[in-house]
Amino acid sequence: MKGGFIIFLIRRIINAIVTIFLLIVLLFILLHIIAPNPLTLAKIYSGNPHPTYAQLLVVEKEYGLNKPLYVQIITYIWNLLHGNLGEDPIYKVPVINLLSKYIPRTLEITIPATILSVIMGLISGAIAASNRGKGLDYFLRGVYLVTWASPTFLIATVFQLAVAYYLKLLPPYGIVNPALTPPPNTTGFPLLNALLAGDWPYFISVLRHMILPVVSLAVANFGIVTRISRASMLVNMNADYAKLSLMKGLSRRKVVYGVVLRNASIPIVTLIALLFGSSMAGSVAVEDIFQYHGMGWFITNSLLNLDYVGIISTTIIVAISVITANLIADIMYGILDPRVRVIG
Amino acid sequence: MASVKDYKTILKMLVKEPAGLTGLIIVSAFLIWSLIQGSLELISIYTKNPKYSYMLLPHNPFAINPALALHPPTLAYLMGTNGEGEDILSRILYAIPRDAFVAIVVVFSSIVIGAVIGILSGYIGGWLDEIFMRITDAFLSLPALILVIAISVPLKANYFGVILGLSIVWWPTYARLFRGQVLEVKNADYVLSASIYNISKIRLFYKYIFLNVIDPILAYATLDLGNVILTYSTLAFIGIGVTPPIPELGAMASNGLSGLPEAWWWPLFPGLTILLIVMGFSLLGDRIQEILMGEVMY
Numbered sequence: 128m129k130g131g132f133i134i135f136l137i138r139r140i141i142n143a144i145v146t147i148f149l150l151i152v153l154l155f156i157l158l159h160i161i162a163p164n165p166l167t168l169a170k171i172y173s174g175n176p177h178p179t180y181a182q183l184l185v186v187e188k189e190y191g192l193n194k195p196l197y198v199q200i201i202t203y204i205w206n207l208l209h210g211n212l213g214e215d216p217i218y219k220v221p222v223i224n225l226l227s228k229y230i231p232r233t234l235e236i237t238i239p240a241t242i243l244s245v246i247m248g249l250i251s252g253a254i255a256a257s258n259r260g261k262g263l264d265y266f267l268r269g270v271y272l273v274t275w276a277s278p279t280f281l282i283a284t285v286f287q288l289a290v291a292y293y294l295k296l297l298p299p300y301g302i303v304n305p306a307l308t309p310p311p312n313t314t315g316f317p318l319l320n321a322l323l324a325g326d327w328p329y330f331i332s333v334l335r336h337m338i339l340p341v342v343s344l345a346v347a348n349f350g351i352v353t354r355i356s357r358a359s360m361l362v363n364m365n366a367d368y369a370k371l372s373l374m375k376g377l378s379r380r381k382v383v384y385g386v387v388l389r390n391a392s393i394p395i396v397t398l399i400a401l402l403f404g405s406s407m408a409g410s411v412a413v414e415d416i417f418q419y420h421g422m423g424w425f426i427t428n429s430l431l432n433l434d435y436v437g438i439i440s441t442t443i444i445v446a447i448s449v450i451t452a453n454l455i456a457d458i459m460y461g462i463l464d465p466r467v468r469v470i471g
Numbered sequence: 472m473a474s475v476k477d478y479k480t481i482l483k484m485l486v487k488e489p490a491g492l493t494g495l496i497i498v499s500a501f502l503i504w505s506l507i508q509g510s511l512e513l514i515s516i517y518t519k520n521p522k523y524s525y526m527l528l529p530h531n532p533f534a535i536n537p538a539l540a541l542h543p544p545t546l547a548y549l550m551g552t553n554g555e556g557e558d559i560l561s562r563i564l565y566a567i568p569r570d571a572f573v574a575i576v577v578v579f580s581s582i583v584i585g586a587v588i589g590i591l592s593g594y595i596g597g598w599l600d601e602i603f604m605r606i607t608d609a610f611l612s613l614p615a616l617i618l619v620i621a622i623s624v625p626l627k628a629n630y631f632g633v634i635l636g637l638s639i640v641w642w643p644t645y646a647r648l649f650r651g652q653v654l655e656v657k658n659a660d661y662v663l664s665a666s667i668y669n670i671s672k673i674r675l676f677y678k679y680i681f682l683n684v685i686d687p688i689l690a691y692a693t694l695d696l697g698n699v700i701l702t703y704s705t706l707a708f709i710g711i712g713v714t715p716p717i718p719e720l721g722a723m724a725s726n727g728l729s730g731l732p733e734a735w736w737w738p739l740f741p742g743l744t745i746l747l748i749v750m751g752f753s754l755l756g757d758r759i760q761e762i763l764m765g766e767v768m769y
Binding site for chain 2: 404426
C-alpha cells in the first residue's frame with residue numbers, strides 16, 4: 128500500500144504542475160486575443176500620452192510585445208522558473224519585489240480565515256445535524272443561507288460599521304497603527320516579523336487590524352462548510368459504526384461530537400482548497416474596504432493603472448498558491464481515507 | 472428523474488413548501504421587474520426620451536440634488552439618498568435589469584459551451600476527453616473572480632466586456648456536469664439503440680443525450696444565476712464593468728463606503744438587495760434540485 132501512496136503522490140504533483148503551465152498558456156492566449164493595441168500600452172507604460180513611433184518601438188521591445196505569442200509564453204515561463212516575473216511598468220521595479228511585499232499580507236488573513244471558517248462550519252454543522260428538524264437546525268440553516276448569499280463586501284461593511292465605527296472595539300482600517308516603527312522585515316509577514324523581533328506593541332496592533340478582515344472572510348465562507356458538514360454528519364450518524372458505539376454505551380453527546388464528527392469532517396478536507404481560493408478572491412473586496420494593502424488592494428490598483436504585468440503576475444501567483452492548496456488537500460485526503468489512493 | 476415537461480408538478484411541489492415559495496416569489500419579482508424596467512429603458516433609448524425609463528420609479532435616479540444629500544431613509548426616500556442627493560431606492564430599481572441580463576447571458580452561454588465540450592468529452596472520450604478536461608481543470612483551479620479580473624484589464628472592462636469575460640471563465644463547471652451526466656447515460660440501451668439507426672450525430676446528441684441529462688443541470692443553473700450576480704457585483708464593487716453615472720449595485724455599495732460611518736444606508740441597501748436576490752435563487756435552486764433528484768447536491 129505504501130508504494131500505492133507514492134504513485135498517488137507523484138501523479139497528483141505532476142497534475143498540479145501541468146495545470147499551472149496550462150493556466151499560464153491559456154492566460155497568454157486569452158490576453159493575446161483580447162489585448163489592446165500596443166499603442167495604448169506604450170502610452171501608459173512610457174507615461175507619455177503622445178508617444179512617438181520610436182518610443183513605441185522601445186516599449187514594444189522592452190516588454191516583448193513585438194515577438195510572436197509562443198515566444199512570449201516560453202520567455203515568460205523560462206523567467207518564471209528563475210523567479211523573474213519581469214519589471215512592473217508602472218512602479219518601475221521588479222514585480223517580484225511588489226508581490227513579496229503584498230502576497231504575504233494577504234496570506235496572513237486568508238489562511239487564518241480558511242481555518243476559522245472550517246472550525247466554525249464544522250461545529251455549526253454538527254450542532255444543526257444533531258438537532259435536526261428542531262428550531263436550532265432551522266436557525267443555523269437560515270444563518271448559512273444568509274451568509275452564503277451575501278456578497279463578501281456586504282459582510283465586511285457590516286462588520287466595519289458595527290464593530291469598528293459604532294462599538295469602537297477595533298480599528299476600522301489599515302494594517303497596523305502607522306505611528307509604530309516596523310520591526311526589521313525578516314519574513315515578509317508583518318505578524319511574524321513583530322514576533323521574531325519581540326516587538327509586542329507592533330504585534331498586537333497588527334493582530335487587532337487583522338481581526339475584522341479575517342472574520343469577514345471566514346463568515347463569508349462558513350455557510351458552505353456548515354452545509355456540507357451537516358449533510359455529512361447526518362449520513363454518518365445513521366452509519367452502523369455510530370449505532371454500535373451507542374449500543375456499547377457511549378453517551379449520545381460523545382458519539383456525535385467525538386466519533387461521528389471526526390469521520391464526517393473528511394469531506395471538508397477537499398473543500399479546504401476551494402475555501403482558500405474563495406478567501407483569496409474575497410480578499411479583493413475585503414482589502415478594499417479595510418484599506419488593507421495586500422494582494423487584493425494591489426490587484427485593484429493595477430487594474431486602475433492598466434498594469435498588465437502586475438495583474439498577470441498576481442494571477443499566476445494566486446493560481447500557484449490555490450493549486451498548491453489543492454494538492455495539499457488531496458494528499459491529506461489520501462492519508463485520511465486510503466480508499467481514494469486506489470481510485471486516484 | 473422527472474422530465475422538464477412535468478413543470479406543473481414541479482411548480483405544485485415548490486409552492487407547497489415555505490422555502491420554495493419564498494424563492495419563487497423573490498426570483499419572479501426580480502425577473503418580472505427586470506423585464507418591465509428593461510423594456511422601459513429600451514423604449515426610452517429608442518424614443519430618445521429619458522422620461523420613460525423612470526416613470527415607474529419613485530424618483531428620477533439621476534436627479535442630483537445637493538440640498539437632499541445624505542438624507543436618511545424616510546417615507547419619501549425609503550432607502551435614503553446618496554452623497555449627491557440621488558434617491559437610492561430608485562437607483563437600485565434602475566440597476567436591477569442589468570444584473571438580470573448579465574446572469575442570464577452568462578449562464579445561458581455557459582450551458583451552451585459546457586454542453587458542447589462536456590458531451591463531446593464524455594461521449595468520445597480518449598485524448599479529446601483528456602485535453603478538454605485538462606483545460607477545464609485549469610480554469611477551475613482559479614477563482615472565477617480572479618480570472619475575470621486578469622482578462623478584464625485589456626478589455627478596459629466595460630459592461631459588455633465583463634459579460635464576455637464572465638462567459639469565458641464560467642463554463643467549466645457546466646462542462647464537468649455534462650460530462651458526468653453523459654458518462655452515466657452513454658451506455659444506456661436507448662442511446663445505443665438510437666445510435667444503431669441511421670440518425671445524424673447532432674440529432675443523437677440533442678434528442679437522446681442532451682434532453683436526458685439537462686434536468687439536474689437546469690436545477691444547478693437556477694442556483695448559479697445567483698452566483699453570477701454575486702461575482703458580477705463584486706467586479707462592479709472594485710470598479711470593473713461600471714459606466715458612471717449609470718447605477719450598478721456593487722458600485723453603489725463601493726461608493727457608499729465614503730459615507731461611513733454616518734450614512735449607513737448608502738452602502739448597505741444596495742448590498743442587501745444583492746443578498747435578497749441571490750438568496751431567492753439559492754432557495755429556488757435547492758428546492759428544484761430536491762424535487763428532481765430527491766436530494767440537495769451539497
